[in-house]
Amino acid sequence: MTSTFHVRGGRPLKGEITVRGAKNLVSKAMVAALLGEEPSLLRSVPDIRDVAIVTELLKVHGVKVDRDVATGLIRMDPSNVERAHAAEIDAHAGSSRIPILFCGPLLHRLGEAIIPDLGGCRIGDRPINYHLDVLREFGAHVDKRELGIHITAPNGLKGTKIHLEYPSVGATEQVLLTAVRAEGVTELTNAAVEPEIEDLIAVLQKMGALITLQTDRTITIEGVERLGGYEHVAIPDRIEAASWACAALVTKGDVFVQGAQQKPMSTFLNVFRRIGGGLDITDDGIRFFHPGEPLRSIAMETDVHPGFMTDWQQPLVVALTQAEGISIVHETVYENRLGFTSALNDMGARIQVYRECLGGSSCRFGWRNFNHSAVISGPKALHGADITVPDLRGGFSYLIAALGAEGISSIHGIDLIDRGYESFREKLTALGAEYWED
Known part of the structure; x- marks a missing residue:
């Protein structure tokens, strides 16, 4: 697969694209299928790499997976x-x-788990110790070995x-996926309550779990001895939308996002409208x-939800480079998520x-040495440049900047x-973008 993407910017994006299930729900719902003793059926599954990764991980653990990419249907036995x-x-x-x-x-299924060293986007301090501590609270034994971590119960x-010092989405998911078949009652306080968490709870409840939010x-x-399968339509991806x-907005275009839903995006929609963006909300999309x-x-x-989502921040910053006056963005979720702005300055x-x-209340990063507030002066005309993708959301933000810039940008x-x-390549084509790869 090629990794250099060239964009000739300055053309308005116009047309219609479709978003399917949320990346932050689909992969977790697929993992949840492991808890059941009957097949599960998940619909509106997007064709993204994270889905392919979970598919293969399920297969190596003996799960039979049948996937129809075109219809977005995946069956897990x-x-x-x-x-x-x-x-x-x-x-x-x-x-x-x-x-x-x-x-x-x-x-729950095997009495042990093995995990390798873990990576992910480098946007802040996301140690797995929080996850391991949660598992220990349930009575798991954690043995760190040379090839990874061996966990038994x-x-x-x-x-x-369990009380979370910060309402972490990952830690909340870990508790839910562990507690549903644990003996007795689990009480999680200061939990994350994102729409994707609520959708995961809906999946688990369909399997027979007893969960009160x-x-x-x-x-x-309330732990149960046995869970069955589920049939579920994944919540649409509000980050992609x-x-x-x-x-x-950046390209001065007009895009209808089929599948986008108002309720999980309400905080974003308010901000989008405040900065001058136009909206038309229908039952089919926005x-x-x-x-x-x-x-x-x-x-x-x-x-954290219901606040302005951190994954919305980077695309919004690109839009704010085209706004009149001084904008202030205070990132309170990940401490290193503003590093992508240096390329935008270029x-x-x-x-x-x-x-x-800046621009609001103090946060947990205020006393630490992290650049987590941004002041954006605009409007500033963007021009093509040679840039490298730092992480998933920052990468798409660079793509947005390239689409709105004059000239050609090369994105590595x-x-x-x-x-x-x-x-995203096919969607760019549908919206009239000009790009090529080499």
């Missing part, structure tokens, strides 16, 4: 779950962090009380367009980053975008 070698897991996982979420289900897994970020899980929305008037600057900060943007908490490492954006 976990009747014959078996152990896998660390080398097999490592070969398929690569830099993905997904294997850590296999631990709870595998402990000689006395089974027991329900427990309260209004104060408390989740109570917002990314195309920002692309429409139209995002540049209204022709100058965009307005804004002060905002990212936060393309003509004017963005300064600061260690201080574009393959990383395939992890979370289905058929």
Whole structure:
């Protein structure tokens, strides 16, 4: 697969594209199938690399997987779950962090789990220790070995009380996937409550789990001895939808995103409208367009749901380079997520980053040496440049900048975008973008 992508910018994106199931739900729902003793059926599955990775990881653990890429249908039969070698897991996982979420289900099904060293996007401090600590709370034994980590549960897994210092999505997923078949009751406080978490809870409930989500970020899980399969339509990808929305704004275009839903995107839609973006919301999707008037600057900060999602921040920053005046963005979820702005400056943007908490309340990074606030001056005309993809969301943000820039941009490492954006090349073609690869 080629990894250098050339874009001739300055052309408005116009047309219609479709988003399918959310990357942040689909992979976790696939892992959940391991917990059941009957087949599961997941619909609206996107053709992205993370799905391919989980598919192969399920197969090496004995799960029979039948996948229809065209229809987005995947069937998983976990009747014959078996152990896998660390080398097999490592070969398929690569830099993905997904294997850590296999631990709870595998402990229930096999009594042990093996995970290799884990990677993922380099956007901040995301140690797996939080996951291992959660598993220990349930009674798991963690043995760190040369080839990876060996986890056992000689006395089974027991329900427990867990309080998260920060409402981490990954830690919440780990608790849910582990607690549903643990003996007794688990109470998780300060849990993440993102729409993808709620959708994962819906999947587990269809399998027979007993889960109560309260209004104060408390989740109570009553463990059950057995779970069945599920049939579920995945929630649409609100991150991908917002990314195309920002692309429409930066290129002064008009894009209808089939499948985008209002409710999980409401916080983004408010911000999009405040900076001057145009919206038309229908039952089938959302139209995002540049209204022709100058965009307005804004002060905002990212936060856990229902706040402004951190994965929306990078595409929005590109749009804010075209807004009149001074915009302030305070990143409170990942401490190193503003590093991508240096390449935008190389393309003509004017963005300064600061260690201080700007534009809002103080956050957990305020006393540490991280550039987690950005001041964006605009509007600034962008021009083509030679840039390298730093991470998944930053990479698509560079693509947005290249689409709105005058001249040709060469983007290296574009393959990383395939992890979370289905058929983005075909969608660019459908919207009238000019690009080529070599």
